[in-house]
Amino acid sequence: MKRFVALLAAALLMTGCGGGASTSTPEPSESSSPAASAAGTEDVIVFAAASLNKAFPEIAPAKYSFDGSSGLVDQLQGGAPADVFASADKKNMDRAVSEGLIEGEPVLFATNYLVLVTPADNPGEITGFDSSLDGKKLVICAADVPCGAATLKVAEANGLTLNPVSEESKVTDVLGKVTAGEADAGLVYATDAASAGDKVKVFDIPGAQDDPNTYWIASVKGAPHAEGATEFITLVTEPDGAATLAKYGFGPATTE
Known part of the structure; x- marks a missing residue:
């Protein structure tokens, strides 16, 4: 009898130890972690010079404001999100940097230079960046x-005094009036x-190509889409971006 009780107790003990479900949690496998996706640029707010209005949209989709x-x-100083x-x-x-609006170091990405344009039929009979502009309806950009x-620089370098009929806030408005x-x-x-293609006649300005404008790009401090901003700048400055800029006539990113 004692032997039977002992055997029964042992059987019950074994059943209790082996029948319960395990409560341990398995370690997550590496494949169960979500993969990091690259930051997109579609929602990135880009404030860009008006002359970039053709090249930038071809480089990357974004929410653009050209001016x-x-x-x-x-x-930006007024608090506009970008x-x-x-x-x-x-x-x-430099002004944006000095006013604390920029995150990190600005990057030089292109150059550009001025030319003189007239309507294709050249009604003013302009002969170039010279005295033939006197008394004609000349439109330029505002000095700021x-x-x-x-x-102003090329006019001084060529000894000309310009008398424009209007000064525009962006270069695309000058082109539009012409x-x-x-x-x-x-x-x-x-x-x-x-x-503008065949809508205009183009005259080179002596010395303009020797002192081109330099184009700079940077992330805005407090950017709502900081990762996307970084990716956008990368797309602009990498070889494919430079090739697109060159396609639209921009010069290389050099100050020499």
């Missing part, structure tokens, strides 16, 4: 935007002249 560089800095700022000169990028500052026949001539970037 004169100085006006864009004003908007992720990336691309300026058509160093002066306005990069194309305007460059205009192609619409509202002006006899205008000073625009070579890239803008190229985009």
Whole structure:
């Protein structure tokens, strides 16, 4: 009898130890962790110089605001949300940096230079960047935007005093007035002249290519899409981005 009880107790003990479900949690496998996805650029807010309005959308999708560089800095200073700022000169990028609007170091990514354009039929009979502009309806950029500052430099270098009928806040507005026949001539970037095709006649400006505008890009401090901003800048500055910029007439990223 004692032997039977002992055997029964042993059997019950074995059943109790082996019948319960395990409560331990398995270690997660490496494959169960979610894969990190690359940051997209579709939601990135890009404040860019007006002359980039053709090249940038081809480089990457984003939410673009194209305007004169100085006006864009004003908007950033006023609290407008943005992720990336691309300026058509160093002066306005330096201003953005000095006002604490930029994260990290700005990157030089392209160059550009001014040319003189007239409507294709050249009604003002302009012969070049010379005295033939006297008394004609000339349109230029305002002095506080990069194309305007460059205009003053080339005018001084060529000994000309310009008397424009209007000064525009962005270079695309200058081009628009020329192609619409509202002006006899205008000073625009070579890239803008190229985009207008046979709608304009183009005259080189002596010395303009020797002192081109430099284009700079940077992330905006407090960018709502910081990772996307970094990716956008990479796309602009990598070889494919440089090739697209060159396609639209921009020069290489060099100050020499």
